[in-house]
Amino acid sequence: MSQSSAAKTKGRSVVEDKLYPAPLSSHEDVSKDPIVFWDTLRRFHFIMGTKFMIPVIGGKELDLHVLYVEATKRGGYEKVVAEKKWREVGAVFKFSPTTTSASFVLRKHYLTLLYHYEQVHFFKMQGPPCVPSASFSVHSPSRRPGLALVEYSPKRINDHPDSHIEGHSCFTAVGRIDGKFDCGYLVSVKLGSETLSGVLYHPDHPGPSTSFCQSNDVGAIIPYTPNSKRRHGRRRRSKRRGDPSYPKPNRSGYNFFFAEKHYKLKSLYPNREREFTKMIGESWTNLSPEERKVYQNIGLKDKERYNRELKEYKERLKLRQGEGANS
Numbered sequence: 018m019s020q021s022s023a024a025k026t027k028g029r030s031v032v033e034d035k036l037y038p039a040p041l042s043s044h045e046d047v048s049k050d051p052i053v054f055w056d057t058l059r060r061f062h063f064i065m066g067t068k069f070m071i072p073v074i075g076g077k078e079l080d081l082h083v084l085y086v087e088a089t090k091r092g093g094y095e096k097v098v099a100e101k102k103w104r105e106v107g108a109v110f111k112f113s114p115t116t117t118s119a120s121f122v123l124r125k126h127y128l129t130l131l132y133h134y135e136q137v138h139f140f141k142m143q144g145p146p147c148v149p150s151a152s153f154s155v156h157s158p159s160r161r162p163g164l165a166l167v168e169y170s171p172k173r174i175n176d177h178p179d180s181h182i183e184g185h186s187c188f189t190a191v192g193r194i195d196g197k198f199d200c201g202y203l204v205s206v207k208l209g210s211e212t213l214s215g216v217l218y219h220p221d222h223p224g225p226s227t228s229f230c231q232s233n234d235v236g237a238i239i240p241y242t243p244n245s246k247r248r249h250g251r252r253r254r255s256k257r258r259g260d261p262s263y264p265k266p267n268r269s270g271y272n273f274f275f276a277e278k279h280y281k282l283k284s285l286y287p288n289r290e291r292e293f294t295k296m297i298g299e300s301w302t303n304l305s306p307e308e309r310k311v312y313q314n315i316g317l318k319d320k321e322r323y324n325r326e327l328k329e330y331k332e333r334l335k336l337r338q339g340e341g342a343n344s
Contacts, residue, residue: 036144037137038064044138048089052285054082061134065146071288072126075113078289083109084123085131089139094132095149098124264330267323270309270316274301 041057048054058081062069072079087106091097097106103120112119132149136142192206195214206213278297283290301309 035065035146037133037142037146039143040138040141042138044089047138048086051082054085055286057138058131058134061137062130065133067133069130072122072130074110074119074122078291079123079126080110081126081130084127085135088127088131089135093135093139094127262330262333264323264326267320268316270312270314271301273315273319274304274312 038061041060042053046053047057059069071081084106087109088094088097091100091102091106097103103124107119107123110119110123128149133146136147192204195203195205204215206215275297278300279293282293282296286292
């Protein structure tokens with residue numbers, strides 16, 4: 018038995034050995050309030066002893082609360098499967114065009130992370146965990162549109178005379194399409210125990226006239242680094258770095274509001290930090306003038322503090338310069 022099969026069998030046995038707990042909240046409450054949903058979902062997985070994680074689709078974290086609400090609105094997991102409505106559920110998320118197989122991925126994540134939660138909170142089931150009748154095999158390539166069979170035929174590369182390939186070698190490997198662009202795909206291919214990331218070119222399709230798309234190695238997988246970061250321009254140098262005694266710059270009312278909300282959101286949604294800026298901005302916009310005034314006053318007081326400390330700092334600087342001139 019392979020390691021992945023053993024891990025899946027172990028995961029199923031953990032669930033099967035448990036009994037469903039009592040609902041941690043009502044279905045109405047978890048549907049209306051995302052905070053209640055996330056809190057009860059994490060606690061539910063802890064009680065059941067199952068692994069909990071937030072999936073990423075198309076570079077963004079999947080909102081499991083929206084997925085749960087949309088699926089239960091249509092009668093739950095098995096009814097959505099029976100009526101083939103996963104595409105309809107996926108349309109709510111407005112995934113980017115480069116996100117392939119969204120229906121399959123949503124169904125898979127729902128089954129793994131939300132199915133048992135749904136049984137307890139939506140259907141109010143008790144006792145041993147239910148086994149979904151609308152199950153599917155993840156081992157069939159025909160049912161895994163997110164995977165691709167990649168045929169790679171290495172060719173001699175004239176720019177590197179030291180590299181020599183005897184004859185013509187060809188093999189078939191199973192890989193995953195991570196994204197697509199005008200003249201090819203970003204793919205991950207597993208060869209033995211090693212997973213390779215690269216670019217699969219399709220120059221026959223018209224695209225931008227760049228050297229990136231005009232490779233002669235049709236079908237070749239070119240290694241790439243997906244998380245490479247480029248630094249543009251020069252960073253501003255902080256005055257405090259040059260002189261630690263320089264006053265700490267003042268912050269605006271919004272800065273204080275942001276810090277307060279960020280701390281609270283981080284404790285509630287530790288895996289969704291990329292969304293915090295948008296969430297906090299919306300919260301700030303929705304504040305009443307009186308509520309916003311509280312933070313603006315804090316910002317004004319901090320500005321007064323900064324101006325006062327800056328004045329004292331300049332006075333100390335003049336004294337030191339005068340003492341240096343007299344010595």
